[in-house]
Amino acid sequence: MSDRDGLIWLDGELVPWRDAKTHVLTHTLHYGMGVFEGVRAYKTDQGTAIFRLQEHTDRLFNSAKILRMNIPYSKAQLNEAQRAAVRENKLDSAYIRPMCFYGSEGMGLRADNLEVHAMVAAWTWGAYLGAENMEKGIRIKTSSYTRHHVNITMCKAKANGNYMNSMLALREALEDGYDEALLLDAEGYVAEGSGENFFLVKDGVIYTPDLTSALDGITRKTLMYLANELGIEIREKRITRDEVYIADEAFFSGTAAEVTPIRELDRRPIGAGARGPVTEKLQSLYFDIVHGRVEKYRHWLTYV
Numbered sequence: 001m002s003d004r005d006g007l008i009w010l011d012g013e014l015v016p017w018r019d020a021k022t023h024v025l026t027h028t029l030h031y032g033m034g035v036f037e038g039v040r041a042y043k044t045d046q047g048t049a050i051f052r053l054q055e056h057t058d059r060l061f062n063s064a065k066i067l068r069m070n071i072p073y074s075k076a077q078l079n080e081a082q083r084a085a086v087r088e089n090k091l092d093s094a095y096i097r098p099m100c101f102y103g104s105e106g107m108g109l110r111a112d113n114l115e116v117h118a119m120v121a122a123w124t125w126g127a128y129l130g131a132e133n134m135e136k137g138i139r140i141k142t143s144s145y146t147r148h149h150v151n152i153t154m155c156k157a158k159a160n161g162n163y164m165n166s167m168l169a170l171r172e173a174l175e176d177g178y179d180e181a182l183l184l185d186a187e188g189y190v191a192e193g194s195g196e197n198f199f200l201v202k203d204g205v206i207y208t209p210d211l212t213s214a215l216d217g218i219t220r221k222t223l224m225y226l227a228n229e230l231g232i233e234i235r236e237k238r239i240t241r242d243e244v245y246i247a248d249e250a251f252f253s254g255t256a257a258e259v260t261p262i263r264e265l266d267r268r269p270i271g272a273g274a275r276g277p278v279t280e281k282l283q284s285l286y287f288d289i290v291h292g293r294v295e296k297y298r299h300w301l302t303y304v
């Protein structure tokens with residue numbers, strides 16, 4: 001990942017990809033106290049555009065606020081950095097990774113003289129859970145790892161350290177032959193995937209867990225808005241794993257995962273064991289919107 005041509009925005013400048021380095025005593029590397037985003041840009045007829053850029057940047061600043069990290073750039077500067085990372089690498093479509101992290105001015109939990117650094121990288125990244133699975137759907141497993149508790153980690157923050165839990169769950173699911181994990185919250189209710197929000201469809205109604213311990217996903221928010229626009233009822237509620245077993249459809253949402261159908265949980269096929277009609281409708285509308293094919297939602301796009 002680090003040995004390639006290209007440019008990375010680091011602390012206000014575009015630097016050659018291979019030179020975008022940091023010291024081994026980088027504080028965030030030791031304790032995971034940092035914040036990041038995952039953003040996507042898509043090719044449209046009017047040029048490459050970033051989907052819901054402002055919402056991602058707002059969430060980055062909210063994550064930093066929760067961690068009491070002062071980002072030394074404005075939102076406008078980080079928006080421009082994200083556009084530049086796509087534009088200057090001449091990418092038609094891209095996954096964009098902004099991150100803010102503490103420097104190496106001190107070590108230990110008490111260090112209070114730390115500088116905050118910011119970086120933005122962008123590269124081409126196809127369907128996160130596999131192109132063929134966007135139609136076929138994925139097989140998932142209830143994780144043996146519990147999702148974060150609201151008073152142990154800060155669930156509203158997209159914080160680096162939070163992802164140790166995600167990686168443990170995902171690794172377990174992959175090693176057991178599944179495509180992704182479904183994590184339950186500390187009370188045993190469905191929370192989310194390792195990097196996706198969760199939805200199920202039952203009798204024409206869409207249900208999604210409330211945001212107690214799940215990340216406030218921008219794709220989730222988008223799909224909830226679109227479901228309303230399409231006249232499909234959508235409700236936030238506590239969901240149990242056996243409700244998922246007997247659902248008609250299920251899917252994950254996320255910037256990387258986009259809208260990924262789920263065809264099986266814990267060896268129980270969900271519905272017909274394939275992408276369902278409600279999932280397909282939302283998925284195809286989502287792809288039309290991000291590719292700039294729907295006039296009404298062009299205000300969600302920022303051209304690079």
Ligand code: PMP
Nearest residue numbers: 195196197215217218219254255
């Ligand atoms: N939950 C987790 C844990 C995630 O990492 C992500 C990806 N950012 C999501 C949900 C989906 O969020 P979004 O739609 O904003 O990408």
